[in-house]
Amino acid sequence: MGQKQRILIADDEPQITRVLRTSLSTRGYDVRVAADGESALDTFNDWHPELVVTDLAMPNLDGLELCRRLRLVSQVPIIVLSVKGEERTKVEALDAGADDFVTKPFSMEELLARVRATLRRAPTPATGEADSTVLEAGDFRLDVETRKVIVLGKEIHLTPKEFELLAHLMRHAGKVLTHRKLLAAIWGANYGEQTEYLRVFIGQLRKKIEPDPAAPRYILTEPWIGYRFDPGV
Numbered sequence: 001m002g003q004k005q006r007i008l009i010a011d012d013e014p015q016i017t018r019v020l021r022t023s024l025s026t027r028g029y030d031v032r033v034a035a036d037g038e039s040a041l042d043t044f045n046d047w048h049p050e051l052v053v054t055d056l057a058m059p060n061l062d063g064l065e066l067c068r069r070l071r072l073v074s075q076v077p078i079i080v081l082s083v084k085g086e087e088r089t090k091v092e093a094l095d096a097g098a099d100d101f102v103t104k105p106f107s108m109e110e111l112l113a114r115v116r117a118t119l120r121r122a123p124t125p126a127t128g129e130a131d132s133t134v135l136e137a138g139d140f141r142l143d144v145e146t147r148k149v150i151v152l153g154k155e156i157h158l159t160p161k162e163f164e165l166l167a168h169l170m171r172h173a174g175k176v177l178t179h180r181k182l183l184a185a186i187w188g189a190n191y192g193e194q195t196e197y198l199r200v201f202i203g204q205l206r207k208k209i210e211p212d213p214a215a216p217r218y219i220l221t222e223p224w225i226g227y228r229f230d231p232g233v
Helices: 014-026 037-047 063-073 087-096 108-119 160-171 179-186 195-209
Strands: 006-010 030-034 051-055 078-082 100-103 134-137 140-143 148-151 154-156 176-178 219-222 226-229
Touching (some): 006 014, 014 030, 051 108, 063 087, 078 087, 100 108, 160 179, 160 195, 160 226, 176 179
Parallel strands (some): 006 030, 006 051, 078 100
Antiparallel strands (some): 148 154, 219 226
16 A cells, blocks of 8 residues: 555634545545644644645635745645635635635535545646657756756746646647636646636746746737647747
């Protein structure tokens, strides 16, 4: 048996953490809980989980600030939970570093599916797309195993979802990818309408890989359709 995957839950509602701990533990995960953001940071630093699930509204340090502080030191996947389901709240969470957003109340099966998807650190290649160890295109070199990205000889540090998105774009360099196809490839078939996810993560990628994010040369917008990746020459 391999080592259990570790999941840290940060939420100040005992009934939520109790249900999550029980459900995730019975499915083979190693789970720890924290009642506020500061405790979550301490646990994270001591325990190094593979996934963080955090509420937004917490005492001492809220979920947004927890995401920001985690992103300063780690690329650990983060799922945010919140009773607020407005697009603005989702965008704020994704901007802060979250990989996914689940609105309360939620079904446990939905959350478990999100957990499984988030812990898969790279998308499953479609038929005919061999998951090469190293992807090279134009100015880009991406190592799937080490998760290292080099652009014009400089290493770029990406979050898990940013990495998946760039890898998918590189595998389809020069092709127009619709919003729906990109969302399905990176987040799953049930995310076809969550265009705010793409808007945030494309924006984050551009800030990291584009010489001028305001005038992109690599990730090009196809208005009302999707995006096209031009790796340069």
